[in-house]
Amino acid sequence: MKEGYKGLGVLMDAPDGPNAAIREMLRKGHERGACDAILVPMKVPSGDSYMHVLVDDVEMLDRAAPISPVLTVQGARAVTSLTRRGDEGVCIAAVMRPCEAEAVIELRKLFQVDLEHITIITMDSPGTVPLQDFARDPEEGERVFAEALATWDDSAMRPICQTCEKSNSAVGDLHLGLRGVQTGKVLLIPQGEKGLEAIAKLGLTPDHPIDEWKQASDKAMARKRGTRKANHEDLRKRASGLSGLLDLLGACINCHNCMRVCPICYCKQCKFDSPELRNTSSDYLDRADRSGSLRMPSDMLLFHMGRMSHMVLSCVSCGACEDACPTGVPVAQLFSLVAHDAQERFEYMPGRSSEEKRPLVTFEFEEFSEVED
Amino acid sequence: MADKKKKEAGYEPKILSFCCNWCSYAGADLAGVSRLQMPANFRTIRVMCSSRVNPVYVFTALERGADGVIVTGCHPGDCHYARGNYFTRRRQALLEKVLEEIGFDRERVMLRWISASEGPEFASTMEEFDATIRSKGKNPLSEEVFL
Amino acid sequence: MTATITIDKPLDEGVRTLLRSMLEKGTVRAVLTLRRLEDGGGVAHCLVTDPAALAEAVPLLPVMPSQGGQVLSHLTQEEPFKEPVAAVVRPCEARAFVELMKRNQAFGDNLVLISPECPGVFPVQRVSGDPMDDDIDAYWRSTSEGKGADGLRPVCTGCELFEPIGVDMTLRLVGRSDLDKVLTVRLDTQRAEDMVKDLGLGKAKEDGKDPKGLEALRSARAKGRADLRAELDFTGEDMAEFSRTFGKCISCHACSKVCPICYCQMCYFEARAAAAGPAWWRNDLKRKGATRAPPGTVFFHVGRLLHMSISCVACGMCEDVCPVDIPVARIFKKVGEAAQEVFEYVPGRDPKEEIPIKTFVEDELHEVER
Numbered sequence: 001m002k003e004g005y006k007g008l009g010v011l012m013d014a015p016d017g018p019n020a021a022i023r024e025m026l027r028k029g030h031e032r033g034a035c036d037a038i039l040v041p042m043k044v045p046s047g048d049s050y051m052h053v054l055v056d057d058v059e060m061l062d063r064a065a066p067i068s069p070v071l072t073v074q075g076a077r078a079v080t081s082l083t084r085r086g087d088e089g090v091c092i093a094a095v096m097r098p099c100e101a102e103a104v105i106e107l108r109k110l111f112q113v114d115l116e117h118i119t120i121i122t123m124d125s126p127g128t129v130p131l132q133d134f135a136r137d138p139e140e141g142e143r144v145f146a147e148a149l150a151t152w153d154d155s156a157m158r159p160i161c162q163t164c165e166k167s168n169s170a171v172g173d174l175h176l177g178l179r180g181v182q183t184g185k186v187l188l189i190p191q192g193e194k195g196l197e198a199i200a201k202l203g204l205t206p207d208h209p210i211d212e213w214k215q216a217s218d219k220a221m222a223r224k225r226g227t228r229k230a231n232h233e234d235l236r237k238r239a240s241g242l243s244g245l246l247d248l249l250g251a252c253i254n255c256h257n258c259m260r261v262c263p264i265c266y267c268k269q270c271k272f273d274s275p276e277l278r279n280t281s282s283d284y285l286d287r288a289d290r291s292g293s294l295r296m297p298s299d300m301l302l303f304h305m306g307r308m309s310h311m312v313l314s315c316v317s318c319g320a321c322e323d324a325c326p327t328g329v330p331v332a333q334l335f336s337l338v339a340h341d342a343q344e345r346f347e348y349m350p351g352r353s354s355e356e357k358r359p360l361v362t363f364e365f366e367e368f369s370e371v372e373d
Numbered sequence: 374m375a376d377k378k379k380k381e382a383g384y385e386p387k388i389l390s391f392c393c394n395w396c397s398y399a400g401a402d403l404a405g406v407s408r409l410q411m412p413a414n415f416r417t418i419r420v421m422c423s424s425r426v427n428p429v430y431v432f433t434a435l436e437r438g439a440d441g442v443i444v445t446g447c448h449p450g451d452c453h454y455a456r457g458n459y460f461t462r463r464r465q466a467l468l469e470k471v472l473e474e475i476g477f478d479r480e481r482v483m484l485r486w487i488s489a490s491e492g493p494e495f496a497s498t499m500e501e502f503d504a505t506i507r508s509k510g511k512n513p514l515s516e517e518v519f520l
Numbered sequence: 521m522t523a524t525i526t527i528d529k530p531l532d533e534g535v536r537t538l539l540r541s542m543l544e545k546g547t548v549r550a551v552l553t554l555r556r557l558e559d560g561g562g563v564a565h566c567l568v569t570d571p572a573a574l575a576e577a578v579p580l581l582p583v584m585p586s587q588g589g590q591v592l593s594h595l596t597q598e599e600p601f602k603e604p605v606a607a608v609v610r611p612c613e614a615r616a617f618v619e620l621m622k623r624n625q626a627f628g629d630n631l632v633l634i635s636p637e638c639p640g641v642f643p644v645q646r647v648s649g650d651p652m653d654d655d656i657d658a659y660w661r662s663t664s665e666g667k668g669a670d671g672l673r674p675v676c677t678g679c680e681l682f683e684p685i686g687v688d689m690t691l692r693l694v695g696r697s698d699l700d701k702v703l704t705v706r707l708d709t710q711r712a713e714d715m716v717k718d719l720g721l722g723k724a725k726e727d728g729k730d731p732k733g734l735e736a737l738r739s740a741r742a743k744g745r746a747d748l749r750a751e752l753d754f755t756g757e758d759m760a761e762f763s764r765t766f767g768k769c770i771s772c773h774a775c776s777k778v779c780p781i782c783y784c785q786m787c788y789f790e791a792r793a794a795a796a797g798p799a800w801w802r803n804d805l806k807r808k809g810a811t812r813a814p815p816g817t818v819f820f821h822v823g824r825l826l827h828m829s830i831s832c833v834a835c836g837m838c839e840d841v842c843p844v845d846i847p848v849a850r851i852f853k854k855v856g857e858a859a860q861e862v863f864e865y866v867p868g869r870d871p872k873e874e875i876p877i878k879t880f881v882e883d884e885l886h887e888v889e890r
Contacts, residue, residue: 037805039813045519049768049844053518054801057809060518072770072844073814081814085797135768135844250562251648253585255841257774268786268794275785280598281627284567285550285605292570293555296591324772326841327648428826429788436819438807449882459880463863465888467877470862471825474855476757483890513758518810519767520818 008206009177009189009213010199018123018149018178021186022066025202026093027058034201035093035119039078041068048138052078054092066095067123069145070134074320075100076107076263083114091117093198097125099164099318101171102351103263106314109358112266119194122172124179124217127157127164131323152179152220160319160332163228168217171351174198180216187213232337239334248334249304251327254297258321258331264311272299272306304331308338313359314350315339386440386506388415390499391430393423395453396488397445403492411496412503415443422446423484424457428468431482438515441481441506443498448486458486480505481512523713523724524692527703531660534703535579535608535634535691541719542606543571548632548715549603552591553579563647565591567605579608580691582641582659582669583652587837589616590780593626600627604715608634610641611684612835615868616780618686619831622875625783632715634705635684636691637734639663640676644840666695666733668740675836675849678748680741685869688712695733748850762818765851768844769817775838775848781828788827789820821848825855830876831867832856 014021026038042053042064050068052075055061075096082092094104101122107113126148134141144156154162161167168179173194177187189210190199199206239248256273259265271277277299279287288294315335322332343349346359392398398419404411420426423446431442444465446458465484472479483502487495514520527534535553542548555566556576564585568574588609595601609617614635620626639659646652659669668677684690689712692704706727707713713724754762773790776782793816804811832852839849860866862885863876 042810044764044767046764046767051519051767052813053810054805054813055810056805060810072768077771078813081793081796082798082801084794088798088802090798090802131770132843132845246557247561250557252562253564253644253647253778253841255774255778257772257777257841257843260774260777261770261772268790278594278597281596281601282599284595285569285601288550288567288569291573292568293573294567295557296552296565296567297586297594324770324774324843326644326774326843328645329648429823432819432822432826436816436822437803456880459882460877462885462888463877463880466862466885467830467859468826469888470859471822471829471855473755474858475759475762475822475825476754477759477762484888485890513760516808517760517763518808519763519812520816 006206007210009187009208009210010204010206011181011208012186012188013184014186015184018176018186019066022095022123022176023061023064025188026064026066026095027061029093029198029202030058032201032203034198035091037090037092039075039082039092039094040064040066041095049135054082067125067149069129069141070131071097071100071128071318071320071323072131074103074261074263074318076103076113077261079104079118080107080112080263080266083118084112087114087117089117091119093119093121095121095123096172097128098122098166098169098171099125099316100263102166102169102316103318105171105351105354106264106316107266108354110264110266110314115354119174119198120172121174121176122170123176125161125167126152127154127161127167129156130158158319158323159231159330160317160322160336163224163231163336164317165221165225165228167224168221177210177213177217179220180213189213228340231333232340235330235333235337239337246301249300249329251329252300252304253327254300254303255326256303257324257326259307261320261324262311263318263320264314264316265307270307271310272303277302308335312339312342313346313348316350384511385414386503387438388412388441388443388503388506389434389439390415390417391423391426391442391444392417392419393446393453393458394419394421396447396451396486397423397495399489400445400487400491400495403489404495407492409492409496411499414503415499422452422454422457423461424454424464426461426464428464428471431468435477435481435512436514436520438512440509440512440515441483441502443483443485443502445485445487445495445498448488451488477514478509481509522706522708522727524704524706524727525716525721525724527705527721528701530700530703532578532580536574536577538634538703538705538719538721539568539577539579539606539608540571540574541721542715543568543574545719547604547719548606549601550605552588552595552605552607552609553577554581554585554608561648567595580636580693582639582656582672583644583646584610584613584641584835584837584840585644585647587616587778587780587835588613589620589833589835590778592617592631593620593780593783596627596631597625600629601631604630604632606632606634608636610638610835611635611681611687612638612679612833613780614684614687615681615833616835618868618871619781619833619875620783621871623783628871632689632711633684633687634689634691635687637684637694638679638682639694639737640668640672640679640682641836642671643673660699663693664695664697664699664733666731666736666740668737668744673836673840673849674748674847675834675839675853678741678745678850678853679834680738680745681834681866682737682741686871694737695731695735697731749854752847752850752854766818766821766846769821769846770844771814771817771820772843773820774841774843776824778837778841779828780833780835780837781831782824789816789823792816793820825852829856829859830863830865833867
C-alpha cells in the first residue's frame with residue numbers, strides 16, 4: 001500500500017446499498033470540485049448491459065452502477081480511449097474494479113494513459129457474471145450478482161474471479177471497503193496524496209480504523225488463494241506438453257478477440273495479427289506437405305504463445321479475454337496461470353505501483369544466474 | 374433516447390455543406406459577392422471534387438451533432454475530373470439507403486448540383502435546406518449519450 | 521446440358537472419396553476442407569496435401585469456424601496457386617471469395633471450387649466439446665426432406681442464396697431421398713468435367729430434374745428472409761432502436777475481424793477512435809453532459825455498413841462471434857440487401873461484375889439529385 005495510508009478510513013452511511021452511497025459520494029465530489037467529470041459504469045438504454053460513461057451532468061449519475069454485474073469494456077480501455085492523447089487538464093474520477101485499475105497502472109507504464117488528473121476509485125469486488133451468460137439472460141445475471149454482492153459467495157461468478165486474490169486490493173486512490181464492513185455502511189479508504197486530497201475536498205476526515213475490513217479481506221483472499229492453487233494445479237496438468245496445450249486451445253477459431261479486448265494489448269497493429277505472418281501460396285503448400293495438412297488460418301499457437309510472451313508479465317487476470325471468446329476457450333485461466341508463475345519469478349505485481357518498472361525494462365547485475373548456462 | 378432537456382427554443386440548426394472546388398464553391402462565392410440573402414448557419418468544407426466526400430464523412434458530421442449535411446457538386450457531365458460526380462451520386466444513393474434502413478431520417482442529407490454561375494441557385498438551395506432542417510428540429514443523435 | 525456424377529458413398533464420406541481420388545490421381549495439388557483436429561476436438565479449415573490426412577476431413581460439418589472465403593484469400597493473397605487446388609466451401613464463402621478477388625485480395629487461378637447446396641450451419645460455439653452427432657443426423661434428415669433443421673443460426677434460416685453460384689462442382693444435397701446412400705455431384709464447368717473424367721468415379725450423366733424438396737427449401741428460405749426483415753425493422757425510428765440494439769456492444773470489433781469483406785489491415789474506424797483526443801470528448805461533454813468511453817461504438821457499426829454492406833454476403837460470421845449476442849449478421853444482411861438492391865447487385869455473383877461504387881451509369885439514380 002502507498003504512503004499516506006494511515007490505517008484509517010471514513011465509515012460512510014449506505015442505507016440504500018453501496019451503489020447509492022457511491023453515487024452520492026461522486027455527486028458530492030463533483031459539486032465540491034474534487035473532479036470535473038466522472039467515469040463510471042452505467043446501464044445502457046436497453047437495460048441489458050453496462051458501459052463506462054464519462055459524466056459531467058451529475059443528474060445522469062442516477063443511472064450509474066459503480067459496482068456493475070459484468071465486465072463489458074475493460075475500464076482501462078475506457079481510460080486509455082480518453083487520455084491517450086492527454087486530458088487537457090480535465091480532472092476525472094474513474095470508478096472501476098481493482099483489476100481494471102491495475103491495468104490502468106500498467107498502461108501508465110506503457111505510456112498509454114495520462115494519470116496526472118485521474119483519481120481512481122476502486123471497490124471490493126464480488127466478481128462479475130460471465131459476460132455471455134449475462135448477455136443471454138440479463139435478468140438472471142442481475143439476480144445472481146445481487147446475491148453474490150450480498151453474500152460474498154463467488155461460486156456463480158466467472159472462474160477467473162473465483163481465483164482472484166486481488167479482488168479486495170486497495171489499488172485506487174480511493175478504495176471502497178465493503179467486505180466485513182457492517183451492514184448499511186461503506187468504508188472509504190484513502191491512499192496516497194491524491195486520495196487524501198479527494199477526501200479533504202469531500203469534507204471528510206479518516207477516523208475509522210480499517211482493521212476489521214482488513215482482516216475480513218485477508219481471510220477471504222487466503223481462501224481464494226487456496227482455490228487458485230488448486231485450480232492452477234489442475235490446469236497445469238491439462239495444459240502440459242504440446243498436445244495438452246493444443247487440447248486446451250482446440251476450439252480457437254483465430255478471431256483474435258482475446259487480444260482485442262485485452263487492456264494490456266494496446267498495440268494498434270499486433271505482430272501476431274500482421275501481414276508479416278502471411279505467406280505465399282507456395283509457402284503454405286510447402287508447410288502443408290510437412291505434416292500432410294495445415295490448419296488454416298495458420299499459426300494459431302504462435303498467436304497465443306506470442307501474445308503471452310508479449311504481455312503476460314503485465315497480465316492482471318481481468319478475464320476480459322475469456323469473456324469475449326466465442327468458443328469458450330479458457331484463455332484467461334491459462335494466461336493467469338502463466339502470469340502468476342512468471343510474475344512471481346520477477347517478484348513483480350502488475351498494477352502495484354506506477355513507479356515500479358516493468359521487469360523487462362530493468363535488470364540487476366546479480367540475478368537469474370540459473371538461466372546462464 | 375438520451376436525456377432531452379436542452380432548450381428547444383431559439384434552436385439554430387447546424388448545417389454542413391461540402392462544396393466542390395470547381396462549381397459549387399464558385400457558386401457559393403458568386404452568391405456571396407452578389408450579396409444574396411442566405412441563412413448564416415451553414416459551414417462549408419471545400420473539397421476538390423464532390424466524389425471526395427466519403428459517405429462516412431457525412432455520417433461523422435451527423436454523429437457529431439450536425440443537423441443536416443448537404444453535398445454539392447458540378448452538374449453531371451460538367452465534372453472537372455470528367456466523371457467524379459457520377460460516383461458521388463452512387464455514394465449518395467448508398468448513404469441514403471443505409472440511413473433509411475437504420476432508421477435515420479434521410480432527408481437530413483441532400484445532394485444537389487450547382488454550377489459556378491448558379492449563385493442564386495446556391496442561395497435558394499441553402500434557404501430550402503435550412504427550412505427543411507428547421508422543420509425537423511434537432512438531430513436526435515446530437516444528444517444521445519450511448520453512441 | 522450439365523453433367524452429374526454419382527458417388528456411391530453418402531455425404532462426408534462421398535466428398536472424402538471425391539477429394540481423395542483427386543489428390544491421389546494428382547488432379548489437384550492440395551485440397552482445402554474442414555477437418556477435425558487431432559488435438560482438442562476442434563474443427564478448422566485445413567490445407568491437405570496427404571490423402572491419408574483426409575480421413576479426418578468433415579467437409580460438410582454444419583459449422584463455420586472461419587470464413588472459407590477469407591481463408592482462401594489468406595492463401596492466395598500474394599500469388600495465385602500455380603497448380604490446381606480444390607476447396608470445399610459453402611456458397612456464401614465462395615461469394616465472399618469473389619468479392620475479395622474484386623478487391624485484389626485474392627487470386628482465383630487454379631482454384632477448383634466445390635460447394636454444397638447449403639442447408640445452413642449451427643452456431644460456431646458448437647465447434648468445441650460435443651460432436652453434435654444426434655443433431656447432425658436430424659440435420660441431414662431435414663435436408664433430405666427439403667426442410668430447415670432445428671438449431672441453425674438465425675441468419676441461415678433467411679438465406680435464399682443457398683445454392684452455389686459460379687463454382688466448379690455443386691454437391692446436390694437438398695431434397696434428395698438418397699442422401700444417406702449416394703452423393704450427387706453436378707459438374708458446373710468444363711474444367712470440372714475434364715477433371716472428373718479421369719478419376720474413375722463413374723460416367724457423367726445428364727442432370728436430372730430438381731427434387732421437390734429443393735423447391736420447398738427455396739420457398740421456406742424466402743419466407744425466412746421476409747421474417748428476418750420484418751423482425752429487424754428500424755425505419756422511421758430516429759435511429760433510436762438501432763442505437764439501442766448496439767448499446768451493449770463491447771467494441772471488441774470481432775465482427776469486423778472475422779468479416780471476409782473487411783480485409784483492411786487497419787480499420788478506418790479503429791484508427792479514428794485511436795486518434796480521438798480530448799477535444800473530441802470535451803465537445804461531447806459540453807453537448808450531451810456525458811459520453812460513452814471508448815467513443816464511437818454505434819458509429820463503428822454504421823461506418824462499417826457504409827464501407828462493406830454493398831458486398832455483404834450474409835455469411836453470419838459476425839453474429840457467430842459476437843460475445844454479447846447482438847444480431848449483427850441479420851442487421852447487416854438486411855441493410856446490405858437493401859443497398860445492393862439499389863444497384864441491382866448481388867455480391868459474389870460474377871467476378872467480372874464491378875463493385876457498384878466503383879462504376880456508374882450516366883442516366884440513373886435521379887431520385888437522389890434533389
